[in-house]
Amino acid sequence: MTPCPDGPSGACTSQARARLAPGFLQPMLAAKALTALGLLAVGLSAAPVVQAANHTVALVSLDDDARYQSRRLERRFPGHPAGRLLPAAQLGASDAEVGLRAAGHSLKVIEATAGSAADLGKVLQQLKTDRVAYWVLDLPEAQFAQAVQAAGSSALLFNASAGADALRGSQCAAMLFHSYPSQAMFSDALAQYLAARSWRNALVLQGPEAADQLQGQAWQRAAKRYGIKTVDTKAFKLSGDPRERDLSNTRLLTNDRNHDVVAVMDADGEFARTLPYATQQPRPVVGANGLVALAWHTQWERNGGPQVNRRFARLAQRPMVGQDWAAWVAVKSIAALVSDHSKAALPEQARLLRSGQVFVDGAKGPRLSYRAWDGQLRQPLFLSHVDGVAGTAPLDGVLHPIEVMDTLGVDEKESPCKAKP
Numbered sequence: 001m002t003p004c005p006d007g008p009s010g011a012c013t014s015q016a017r018a019r020l021a022p023g024f025l026q027p028m029l030a031a032k033a034l035t036a037l038g039l040l041a042v043g044l045s046a047a048p049v050v051q052a053a054n055h056t057v058a059l060v061s062l063d064d065d066a067r068y069q070s071r072r073l074e075r076r077f078p079g080h081p082a083g084r085l086l087p088a089a090q091l092g093a094s095d096a097e098v099g100l101r102a103a104g105h106s107l108k109v110i111e112a113t114a115g116s117a118a119d120l121g122k123v124l125q126q127l128k129t130d131r132v133a134y135w136v137l138d139l140p141e142a143q144f145a146q147a148v149q150a151a152g153s154s155a156l157l158f159n160a161s162a163g164a165d166a167l168r169g170s171q172c173a174a175m176l177f178h179s180y181p182s183q184a185m186f187s188d189a190l191a192q193y194l195a196a197r198s199w200r201n202a203l204v205l206q207g208p209e210a211a212d213q214l215q216g217q218a219w220q221r222a223a224k225r226y227g228i229k230t231v232d233t234k235a236f237k238l239s240g241d242p243r244e245r246d247l248s249n250t251r252l253l254t255n256d257r258n259h260d261v262v263a264v265m266d267a268d269g270e271f272a273r274t275l276p277y278a279t280q281q282p283r284p285v286v287g288a289n290g291l292v293a294l295a296w297h298t299q300w301e302r303n304g305g306p307q308v309n310r311r312f313a314r315l316a317q318r319p320m321v322g323q324d325w326a327a328w329v330a331v332k333s334i335a336a337l338v339s340d341h342s343k344a345a346l347p348e349q350a351r352l353l354r355s356g357q358v359f360v361d362g363a364k365g366p367r368l369s370y371r372a373w374d375g376q377l378r379q380p381l382f383l384s385h386v387d388g389v390a391g392t393a394p395l396d397g398v399l400h401p402i403e404v405m406d407t408l409g410v411d412e413k414e415s416p417c418k419a420k421p
Helices: 014-024 026-047 068-075 086-095 098-101 117-129 141-151 181-194 210-226 242-248 307-316 323-343 344-355
Strands: 053-062 105-114 134-138 158-161 175-176 199-204 229-237 261-265 284-286 291-294 381-383 388-393
Touching: 014 053, 053 323, 068 141, 086 098, 086 105, 086 307, 086 323, 098 105, 098 181, 098 323, 105 117, 105 323, 134 141, 134 323, 141 158, 158 344, 181 210, 181 284, 181 291, 181 381, 181 388, 199 210, 199 284, 210 229, 210 261, 307 323, 323 344
Parallel strands: 053 105, 053 134, 134 158, 158 175, 199 229, 199 261, 261 284
Antiparallel strands: 291 381, 381 388
């Protein structure tokens, strides 16, 4: 052994040790490292290789869907889509990845886009051929029957953007679930809010389109349920005909004094956007503008909402809206289902969803589950204006004998849906 250059009888200073280390200790350290790597390799070779079970989720949509016309996307009326739902579905899969991996599963989201309604059948048939078991539907109401018929019992379907009550009622299906709220749920949320404020008298402005009429029917049901009196119903119409100009004159339409609030039924949103602060009487506006019931709001600041909004905005380069949230939570619902029940046949998975045994975190507070009678996801709704959330429904004090969230939408005894998986 080489004596210490700067110490007696081999006693080295720290500087001397540092100088000796490269020549003397490096071979020993290298030998120890090789031994450790060898032991690790033996351990890895002995460990069983776990093959992840891969599941595919198809986002089904139409290229020519009128809801995604450029004019609509530019205006971004309350309650309307703000963009295609693929980023939201991908975010749902990403957010569920850790739990899925722990359970030995993975989810892949693919697009299944038809050029038009005429091409939809081919796209759906290809999904069946490829054995894609989970479909998230971003379709107009008119195409749902075709999707349900094509899927049969070979796929679970999740509606992420259509609020039509008929899809939960007369057109319901055993394998069809709804992560997006129904029109009845939106109307119940508004009526609960008005009842809590004792705004009991409503002037209803009713649009001429079929979708406006359906909104009006949902409103009348909710108003009756929560004691909101319709003092008058007046028709409005946006028209270039000089003979019909009075039908779009907001001051003429709202000159009656005997109302507390103006409820506007306008699925398109063009007329409703002109109404707040333009009424003859100083009255709040609710429905299609003013105070609006929404599935999601970018200003929700509780229950992990800001984190969800930030992740989505980074991915999509725009704020998250209700349809995005519904696609996100639909994919998370599928992840929760396959994590615990992947070996069950699809009809059995549908039964488990409807039995309330599968829960999902929707960043709204309570755990969410699907209703047995119509496949609708129970969820709180936001009473919102442009810049924030004024409240959430169900409101405090609203009661239900079993589950308070079932005060939003059609309850079991009211539901015409008889489909069972």
